[in-house]
Amino acid sequence: MTDTWIFKEKQxxxxxxxxxxxxxxxxxxxxxxxxxxEKKTSEEGPEQLLNxxxxxxxxxxxxxxRLNTELxxxxxxxxxxxxxxxxxxxxxxxxxxxxxxLRYIDATRLRRNPTGMIKPWELLIKKYNKDVNIIIRPxxxxxxxxxxxxxxxxxxxDIIGDNKSIEDLSKIxxxxxxxxxxxxxxxxxxxxxxxxxxxxxxxxEMEQFSLIDKYxxxxxxxxxxxxxxxxxxxxxxxxxxxxxxxxxxxxxxxxEVSYNLFIEHEAKSQAQKELVDKICTWLEEIxxxxxxxxxxxxxxxxxxxxxxxxxxxxxxxxxxxxxxxxRMDKCIEYWDAVDKNDKFFDYKExxxxxxxxxxxxISEYLNNIxxxxxxxxxxxxxxxxxxxxxYNLLNEILxxxxxxxxxxxxDSIQGKIPLFKLDNRIFKLIELLKNRITxxxxxxxxxxxxxxxxxxxxxxxxxxxxxxxxxxxxAKEEDSTNEVELLEKLRxxxxxxxxxxxxxxxxxxxxxxxxxxxxxxxxxQRAFHxx
Amino acid sequence: xxxxxxxxxxxxxQDILNYLSEEDPNKRITISPxxxxxxQIGRCSVDLRLGNEFIVTKETQLAILDVADSKNxxxxxxxxxxxxxxxxxxxxxxxxxxFVLGASFEYVxxxxxxxxxxxxxxxxxxxxxxxxxxxxxxxxxxxVITLELANIGKxxxxxxxxxxIAQLVFHKLSSNLTEGYDGxxxxxxxxxxxxxxxxxxxxxxxRGKIDDIIKx
Numbered sequence: 001m002t003d004t005w006i007f008k009e010k011q012x013x014x015x016x017x018x019x020x021x022x023x024x025x026x027x028x029x030x031x032x033x034x035x036x037x038e039k040k041t042s043e044e045g046p047e048q049l050l051n052x053x054x055x056x057x058x059x060x061x062x063x064x065x066r067l068n069t070e071l072x073x074x075x076x077x078x079x080x081x082x083x084x085x086x087x088x089x090x091x092x093x094x095x096x097x098x099x100x101x102l103r104y105i106d107a108t109r110l111r112r113n114p115t116g117m118i119k120p121w122e123l124l125i126k127k128y129n130k131d132v133n134i135i136i137r138p139x140x141x142x143x144x145x146x147x148x149x150x151x152x153x154x155x156x157x158d159i160i161g162d163n164k165s166i167e168d169l170s171k172i173x174x175x176x177x178x179x180x181x182x183x184x185x186x187x188x189x190x191x192x193x194x195x196x197x198x199x200x201x202x203x204x205e206m207e208q209f210s211l212i213d214k215y216x217x218x219x220x221x222x223x224x225x226x227x228x229x230x231x232x233x234x235x236x237x238x239x240x241x242x243x244x245x246x247x248x249x250x251x252x253x254x255x256e257v258s259y260n261l262f263i264e265h266e267a268k269s270q271a272q273k274e275l276v277d278k279i280c281t282w283l284e285e286i287x288x289x290x291x292x293x294x295x296x297x298x299x300x301x302x303x304x305x306x307x308x309x310x311x312x313x314x315x316x317x318x319x320x321x322x323x324x325x326x327r328m329d330k331c332i333e334y335w336d337a338v339d340k341n342d343k344f345f346d347y348k349e350x351x352x353x354x355x356x357x358x359x360x361x362i363s364e365y366l367n368n369i370x371x372x373x374x375x376x377x378x379x380x381x382x383x384x385x386x387x388x389x390x391y392n393l394l395n396e397i398l399x400x401x402x403x404x405x406x407x408x409x410x411d412s413i414q415g416k417i418p419l420f421k422l423d424n425r426i427f428k429l430i431e432l433l434k435n436r437i438t439x440x441x442x443x444x445x446x447x448x449x450x451x452x453x454x455x456x457x458x459x460x461x462x463x464x465x466x467x468x469x470x471x472x473x474x475a476k477e478e479d480s481t482n483e484v485e486l487l488e489k490l491r492x493x494x495x496x497x498x499x500x501x502x503x504x505x506x507x508x509x510x511x512x513x514x515x516x517x518x519x520x521x522x523x524x525q526r527a528f529h530x531x
Numbered sequence: 532x533x534x535x536x537x538x539x540x541x542x543x544x545q546d547i548l549n550y551l552s553e554e555d556p557n558k559r560i561t562i563s564p565x566x567x568x569x570x571q572i573g574r575c576s577v578d579l580r581l582g583n584e585f586i587v588t589k590e591t592q593l594a595i596l597d598v599a600d601s602k603n604x605x606x607x608x609x610x611x612x613x614x615x616x617x618x619x620x621x622x623x624x625x626x627x628x629x630f631v632l633g634a635s636f637e638y639v640x641x642x643x644x645x646x647x648x649x650x651x652x653x654x655x656x657x658x659x660x661x662x663x664x665x666x667x668x669x670x671x672x673x674x675v676i677t678l679e680l681a682n683i684g685k686x687x688x689x690x691x692x693x694x695x696i697a698q699l700v701f702h703k704l705s706s707n708l709t710e711g712y713d714g715x716x717x718x719x720x721x722x723x724x725x726x727x728x729x730x731x732x733x734x735x736x737x738r739g740k741i742d743d744i745i746k747x
Contacts, residue, residue: 114616422681436554436673436718438638440563503720507675511564 016086018071021064024095028057035105042258045122045135045176046108049149052172055100056156059165060091060098087159094156101149105177107137113186116510120456121179121195123513124295128203128417134174136195144307146198146288147178148205177202182307187499189506190463193303196296200288209291209412210283215405219279222401231397235275238390239267245384274320281320282402286330287409293334294413296457297420298344298362299464301331305369323395332366334410338419345422351443358422361469420457429462429508433501434470439463439508440515456509463505467498540703541575542645543566548572550642550701560701561640561673566693576698578652580636582675583692584616584621584721587631599737604728610726622689625660625682634722636693641701643670643708647677648700655696659684661727662697670704674719 032054036047067084070076076084108118118136125132139145150172157166179198185191202208212219222228243263292300308324322330338344345359429439439462542550553559561577565571571578593611598604625631629712641647647668651661661681668676678697682688690696715726729735735743 432556435640437556437561437640438563438720500718504718507720508563511638514566515564 009413016245017085017092018064020069021088021092021095022061024062024092024099025064028095028099029054029061031099031102032057035102045133046105048107048133048172049101049135049176050167052153052176053101055165055168056098056153056160057095058093059157059160059162062164063160063162064088064091068318083239084163090159094159097152098156102154104135104137104149107139108135113138114506114510116506116513117189117192118432119513120509121199124456125177125199125202128199129206131173132177132202133172134177134179136179136181138186139180140179140183142182142184143180143352144182144194145180146201147180148175149178150174150176175202175206187502189502189509190299190460190467190498191303191306192440193292193299193460193464196292196300196309197304199290199295201284201292203291203295203417204284207412207416209409210280210287210405212280212283212405214330215283215408218404218408219401222404226292228397228400229394235390235393236268236271238386238393238523239271240264242384242386242390243267243270245386271519275394278320278394278398280480282322282398283409284437285322285408286327287413288326289331290410290413291417292391293331293338294417294419297422297461298335298366299461300341301328301335301369302365302464302468304328304331322398326395326399328369330406332370335366344419358465359427361465365468422458422461425458426462426465429459430466430469432508433462433466436500436504438504440511455512459505459508459512463501467501539703539705544572544574547575547577547701550645552666553642556640558642558644559640560642560645561638562699563638564743565637571695573721576650576700577649578695579639579649579676579697579699580693581690581696582634582636582721583619584614584615584723585631585633586612586722589613598727598733601728601734601737608724608728614721617692619692619700622691624687624689625680626687627682627685628732630679630681632722632724633678633690634719635678635697638673638675638720639668639699640643640673641668641670641711643711644704645701646670646704647672647702649676649697650700652659652696652698658688659686660688660690660696668699669712669714671713672717673712675721677716677719 015334032050036050036054067088070084071081107113113136121136125134150169151168156162157169177198179195181192183194208214209253223232240263243266289300289304305328308328335344339359432439546559550558550560551562551565562577565577566580571580577675585662588611593607596604596607596611600607623633639647649663649666649668655662659682661683662678663676664679664681676697676699680690697716715729735741
């Protein structure tokens with residue numbers, strides 16, 4: 001493939017950027033071809049991503065070819081030559097970046113992900129925007145994340161400025177989310193509820209619920225209040241003190257007055273930037289949490305708690321993210337507010353006893369979460385008291401600042417995102433799990449066989465509630481001298497039951513997916529066979 | 532809902548439908564999902580479809596599996612097998628004299644008053660496909676059914692997930708049991724490889740201590 005007419009003409013040296021650009025782009029095209037030739041999966045996402053990458057790679061080649069023609073002209077100046085070569089270098093970097101996207105395709109191979117992990121989530125997203133294709137992939141990092149890859153393509157398109165690729169890419173739309181989940185939890189379907197938070201980011205991006213521009217006036221008003229402005233002053237003072245302490249060595253060569261002025265200015269501007277960044281991130285993260293609760297139900301809070309247990313680092317939370325306990329508080333606060341009006345439960349009078357049981361189970365667990373929620377404030381002894389004080393003060397300010405915008409966001413979400421409701425079907429699903437039967441709701445009396453009416457959210461909630469009510473085992477010391485025996489016992493006590501339930505839930509989700517496809521008429525059956 | 536029969540013998544279509552509609556999950560036959568009741572439920576059997584997970588053996592990794600080698604048996608078995616998953620719509624090609632483990636697409640649960648046999652469908656048998664060698668399913672069994680697939684024909688066979696490949700024949704027991712199957716292969720949602728290393732009798736047998744077995 002790389003041995004094309006371009007190389008035969010030998011119009012550029014093999015060390016030139018043009019040569020490198022062609023080699024990289026053709027090599028990428030070869031890889032894309034190989035992956036496209038492999039048997040397709042039933043998901044549309046990977047195929048669409050490969051098509052987009054192919055479009056842009058070809059655009060890069062066309063652009064480099066055009067630039068090379070310019071380079072061959074004798075009349076161009078040295079400066080123009082340099083500029084063209086720099087553009088070609090930028091294209092090389094873009095191709096390198098495109099190459100890294102192949103890992104998303106590799107991760108979607110069916111061997112790595114059960115069907116039940118992908119299709120039902122895809123359907124859930126399509127409920128909100130039917131044109132969105134997704135990729136769900138495991139990653140080695142213990143993290144769940146959302147990433148709209150279209151933005152990267154648009155950046156590359158800006159560099160290559162190729163009309164054909166811009167036109168082709170516009171057909172895909174504005175959203176192509178890559179949702180990643182912790183590979184370690186590949187088999188723990190119950191934890192994958194966290195993906196609802198990542199879908200929350202996608203919905204937020206589409207609807208612009210948390211766009212800070214909408215709330216800037218309100219935020220400025222709160223920052224100007226006496227309560228917050230005093231705290232802000234204290235925050236700036238603390239920032240200056242911290243910076244002075246850590247910058248002591250560089251002080252020696254600078255005059256005292258200039259040094260103090262510089263530090264004060266620098267520390268204040270850094271703190272302001274940090275505050276703005278954190279307001280944006282807090283709004284985005286908490287908005288995604290609220291959307292997740294609405295689309296998937298209370299189990300999202302349980303799963304969030306499980307994953308956040310591990311997110312306590314010595315230096316506090318990473319980046320601008322809100323600390324786990326604040327996120328948890330906001331989620332529980334939202335759940336309580338909606339639940340007060342009994343909106344999460346849609347049940348018949350006859351099921352009141354069961355309903356109360358489930359409600360009690362959820363409340364008890366949420367109370368446990370409140371007591372056990374991880375404290376993410378910095379703990380390391382090497383971090384000064386000043387830093388800890390600054391961290392706590394900043395969080396106090398942020399809590400006050402985001403309150404108003406969050407209330408407005410909640411109202412907007414309520415009007416646009418329908419609420420998932422726990423209804424009577426959940427009892428039947430829990431009953432099935434209790435009997436170690438896959439949780440699929442079917443009414444066998446109907447003829448022809450009724451489709452399953454339960455969706456992924458009902459099944460996942462049933463799995464969680466069953467786990468909490470029947471299977472959650474408390475830690476108990478095992479008296480054993482034999483290490484292997486002890487591990488086996490612990491495995492049976494903690495790990496095996498979770499895997500068992502998780503497998504049953506996954507099978508239930510897959511079966512429901514198939515039931516739905518088969519019950520939606522001939523057209524969907526044909527689509528199913530075509531896949 | 533019609534009354535469930537009390538006589539022993541093979542269940543007829545109507546009996547099967549009655550068991551499938553039983554409200555109590557412990558007394559019900561669960562086969563989930565049945566994608567098409569009209570074609571899958573026969574006169575005295577229920578067709579099972581092929582799942583998309585397989586366990587293939589890696590002959591190149593191991594010279595022999597010796598049940599007498601109790602120390603390494605578990606490890607050897609793990610080395611010898613590889614789990615693969617194929618997409619719906621993609622074929623799994625089973626070559627002549629090849630042996631793999633597959634699983635039913637359906638999750639099956641039996642009540643305590645029934646047992647079942649897994650048997651092949653004759654259309655596949657005529658092509659040389661053997662689907663199960665250990666065919667008995669205990670009362671109270673829950674899980675997908677592991678199928679021991681072998682091609683004894685002379686040409687490779689393309690197997691697609693969701694093909695109707697086997698059938699279940701149900702028998703009513705002469706009296707009810709109080710406890711059902713709770714063995715090592717229960718509640719599985721994919722094919723399971725042999726766990727023969729859990730058989731406590733084997734080490735005694737290979738050492739020739741038959742007396743110990745009788746004593747215990």
